[in-house]
Amino acid sequence: MAEQDAFPPQQQDPPGWTGQMDPVPDHGEQTYRGSGKLEGKNALVTGGDSGIGRAVAIAFAREGADVAIGYLPEEQEDAEETARWVREAGRTAVLLPGDLTEESVARALPGQAAGELGGLDVLVNNAGFQMARRESFEDVTTDEIDRVLKTNLYALMWVTQAALEHLREGASIINNSSIQAYQPSTSLLDYASTKAAINNLTVNLAAELGPRGIRVNAVAPGPIWTPLQPSTQPEAKLTSFGQDTPLGRAGQPGEVAPAFVFLASPADSSYVSATVLGVTGGKPVF
Template identity: 70%
Template sequence: MSTDQAERPSEFPPQQQEPPGSTAAMTPTPDHGERSYRGSGRMTGLRTLITGGDSGIGRAVAIAFAREGADVAITHLPEEADDAESTVALVTEAGRRGVAYAADLRTQEACADVVNRAVSELGGLDVLVNNAGYQMAREGGIESISPQRLDRIMKTNLYALFWMTQAVLPHLQAGGCILNNSSIQAYDPSVSLLDYAATKAAINNATVNLAAELGPRGIRVNAVAPGPIWTPLQPATQPEEKVTKFGQDTPLGRAGQPAEVAPAFVFLASPGDASYVSGTVLGVTGGKPVF
């Protein structure tokens, strides 16, 4: 379900973008599974909502969900409309319904609005994927973390997870699930990503707590912790010298592709494969330990 090993580089050309970054401007273009992912009906008829589904891991998950038989709604920032349009096109090419909502999820009202719109357009929801995230490497010490930066990272990565979950719960029936996007940064944090890493550690804790709270309702809650994955977030938030060596510090010696992360989300979302899996953080890290 992924590309040939030769298409997975261990080194990238120097490149930088302005946040949030664009897929089309990346060299090489990430593999989201466009040519490689083959579904087997594991999510037939499910209605799914993926935040930050326009590019990177979110796009790969949208493609995989659609090819497994699910309808897919995604959210994206207004400036990511081109990427979002491409993702929706890939969903509809798979024969499923695809919709996209431009929304900044840093307010409770925005989160509630996209959930309500997805419920209305898809006829309900069965799976929520809290994938939207923001990071920015810093060069200074903790003193360089401004209130504005901290507010953006905390609200995008953590507050939105709580608000999206609150909004979706009235619509989830027993058998539904919530999936959160964590990170290797929760276990092996980079000094330059202190604030981002802190949100990912909090997401792990929230995942376990929500699994305990929602289990009696028959709702499963899990997370995926990706390692270094080649997405627009990297050239948009890292200096060029780090981009060129991105992922080389893993035991596998390279960055992962979004298509290599999506199957973990499919497994956890599948009511047949993961019906007894809840409260778990599944690592897709190129060999870095997740414990």
Template identity: 70%
Template sequence: MAQTGDDQPQEFPAQQQEPPGLTDEMQPVPDHGERSYQGHGRLAGLKALITGGDSGIGRAIAIAYAREGADVAISYLPEEKPDGEATAALVAEAGQRCVSLPADLTEHRACVDLMETAVGELGGLDILVNNAGYQMARSTGIEEISPEQLDRVMRTNLYALFWLTQAAVRHLKPGSCIINNSSIQAYDPSVSLLDYAATKAAINNFTVNLAAELGPRNIRVNAVAPGPIWTPLQPATQPVEKVKAFGQDTPLGRAGQPAEVAPAFVFLASPAEASYVSGTVLGVTGGKPVF
């Protein structure tokens, strides 16, 4: 099995799903920190919106934020409802409120409505985590990328990021923060993920640029760049042979688990621990360089 710590499997079982993929159909099921994450009140009393919060890295962030004392709103596609309900239950088990908000973020109106509902339900907003993302690996050249696929990748990974941030800024107070989910693909792009990798490089630029704009308002903007992390996106968007060897090309020799990424999002959200950290892209890559 793929686990955190010293267990370093040679490969994952052969498997594939239809996008967007579901957690319980994965072999093995990812570790989101359900048993391991222990909170210390770092985010007590804060309110966070996490896009793509139903599964993978988003679920791990939701669990960690709740155990650190934050109320959480999560968005996800309507077809991801089973994963969304499971995440909401885990947040509730931590004693915090979870607002579930199914939405298709490729539409501007949906992003604006999502933000207004999240702020209204939570009673404010302190942390925006732009985590939702989409990819689809290809086996041939650039000409295989259809207009429909390019539009979906750009709208999910970039347009939604802009739209949600625009809608959030007027609600964010001094001391609040925005955290974007970048990727090792911004630094070491895979040929099969040309369109996806391009959006992640753009997210890095967006992060640094927005940090400069919002710094005078004491709103911090950072990003996390994960390496190969075992989430439903992998068996749903990668060919079987890639899934089996997923993560083996890292210096640590294995894929990471969502639970290993969430602490980076906690650190960057913490008003005490990251109060002077802005305009930074923090790598969680299994040893792959981020520069």
């Protein structure tokens, strides 16, 4: 793919909806081809209604996995579309709406997924939130800090703790980090902080769970065209979104999903744990 034209100015209210985006993101609907790498596996993808989560759900299904999708209730329309693609791949899709910033909801999610799917082999902690429509650090409110930390970090811990009851030897946990953990933007100080924490958590959890045969890794995407962007970024920033990468463009969700497939596949990554895999358009991840 060549350097992109500027994205048209646009803005949504959080959490954002796929159908309102211009252009609509590419989740690999027409391009991803599976080869049975996850045949017979059961996966839970949080934030699986849109963006990277949708692309991962589609790729997992085409690799042979059944998929449970966690999402906010107001994202039902996007979640139904993701489920449609999973089912078109001949796999089971389970829709599990709920706000993961509520501890009881987050802790219940893995059990619901395992119950509906008949077990759990792969956990993808993808749900995330950011807010870049602010002038300075002084403008960040306590409510905003709470939402970012609870969505990105607390929920990840709650869901993972509950999932360990169901994950067995050979299972895989994949956390969604970000280039922001390495090259933080001043307007995303709280978000970037959570992503740095996720990197640390990934490495530590891999050390603890390694003796149980459970691998823990993370993917660090760069600028990816998802509903999070028009719903949380100023319009002016979107017109040049992703053009500061060495590849000169933003990535599409469908370009990130193969990294999750690799880390979920026992055939491809059986000896890979405590790794953060960058999908950044050339921005360094170290």
